Amino acid sequence: MSASAVDIQEVTHRYGGHEALRSVTLDVPAGALYGLLGPNGSGKTTLFRILSTLMPPSEGNARVFGLNTTQRSEAVRNRLGVVFQDPALDEALTVRENLRFQASLYGLSGGDRRARIDELLARLDVTDRADDSVDELSGGLQRRVDLARGLLHRPDLLLLDEPTTGLDPGVRRAFWTAIDRLREAEGTTLLLATHLMDEAERCDRVGILSDGALVADGTPAALKAELGNQTLWVETDAPAALRDRIDAQFGVPTRTVGSTVQVAPSDPPAFLASLYEALGDHIRSATIRTPTLDDVFMVHADAAPDVEREQVLARSGDE
Ligand code: ADP
Ligand code: MG
Numbered sequence: 001m002s003a004s005a006v007d008i009q010e011v012t013h014r015y016g017g018h019e020a021l022r023s024v025t026l027d028v029p030a031g032a033l034y035g036l037l038g039p040n041g042s043g044k045t046t047l048f049r050i051l052s053t054l055m056p057p058s059e060g061n062a063r064v065f066g067l068n069t070t071q072r073s074e075a076v077r078n079r080l081g082v083v084f085q086d087p088a089l090d091e092a093l094t095v096r097e098n099l100r101f102q103a104s105l106y107g108l109s110g111g112d113r114r115a116r117i118d119e120l121l122a123r124l125d126v127t128d129r130a131d132d133s134v135d136e137l138s139g140g141l142q143r144r145v146d147l148a149r150g151l152l153h154r155p156d157l158l159l160l161d162e163p164t165t166g167l168d169p170g171v172r173r174a175f176w177t178a179i180d181r182l183r184e185a186e187g188t189t190l191l192l193a194t195h196l197m198d199e200a201e202r203c204d205r206v207g208i209l210s211d212g213a214l215v216a217d218g219t220p221a222a223l224k225a226e227l228g229n230q231t232l233w234v235e236t237d238a239p240a241a242l243r244d245r246i247d248a249q250f251g252v253p254t255r256t257v258g259s260t261v262q263v264a265p266s267d268p269p270a271f272l273a274s275l276y277e278a279l280g281d282h283i284r285s286a287t288i289r290t291p292t293l294d295d296v297f298m299v300h301a302d303a304a305p306d307v308e309r310e311q312v313l314a315r316s317g318d319e
Pocket of ligand 2: 044045046085161
């Protein structure tokens with residue numbers, strides 16, 4: 001049996017002529033908390049639809065615990081749980097009724113069903129609301145019930161699609177406490193789609209999706225280290241001109257991210273002093289800092305080929 005919980009090989013997906021995923025190859029080791037980071041429209045939900053067997057990819061293969069999502073869809077569904085962006089609860093029913101109904105779909109009944117529901121209600125801290133109807137619960141509690149729903153059949157892999165979007169910070173913390181407890185108790189592998197950097201920081205590994213392409217993949221620490229230990233970020237009105245001048249006068253590597261030029265000299269404070277002396281007129285502001293995941297994200301999102309960007313712009317003009 002494979003040690004990968006998720007193994008995606010060159011998956012491309014098209015909606016009509018629109019390429020939502022472009023040859024994505026990705027491996028999630030069993031037991032990991034893997035974060036798929038990307039802005040709206042980068043293809044996160046599309047990847048989740050493929051993994052959860054809702055649709056086959058246009059090209060390539062996806063496997064969950066070694067099982068092909070197209071050929072072995074039923075076996076795959078038994079191994080995974082999904083919490084999609086929109087809650088999948090019946091608001092007119094109580095929490096317990098929702099869970100009972102879902103448990104029956106998984107073939108749980110009688111004492112087993114009751115025990116599993118009680119266990120999850122306790123773990124997610126919703127026992128005292130079990131007999132309230134779902135529409136009486138706050139958004140945060142509904143998310144936790146939805147999470148319980150996805151966990152009833154003890155999946156080995158849980159897909160979480162932007163689970164904390166729209167929740168306030170206290171509620172998000174409670175949600176993450178529940179996730180930590182779940183990993184500890186059941187060893188569940190988690191694949192999390194998010195556009196929140198602090199959530200990505202919690203992950204063992206992070207993949208960055210940009211316009212349907214996986215542009216970076218690694219531990220948060222390794223991705224940040226790729227940018228250098230300490231880097232200098234210079235805000236300027238003319239990034240291209242500043243880069244040319246830095247190259248000509250100092251010969252150190254630079255990279256443009258929007259209106260910011262990132263420089264990785266060996267001694268950033270000393271370099272900054274020389275830079276101000278030589279090219280101060282071109283500098284709006286400058287910061288020396290340890291790279292954050294935010295920086296990693298900016299650098300990689302910016303690295304998407306120009307051709308693809310033009311296509312994206314053309315598409316959004318059509319809509
Ligand atoms: P994300 O979850 O990262 O926001 P999605 O996977 O939802 O991204 O969408 C990726 C791209 O595919 C977007 O450009 C989106 O507009 C498009 N898309 C998503 N679902 C459909 C669909 N059912 N039909 C056509 N285009 C879609
Ligand atoms: Mg989405």
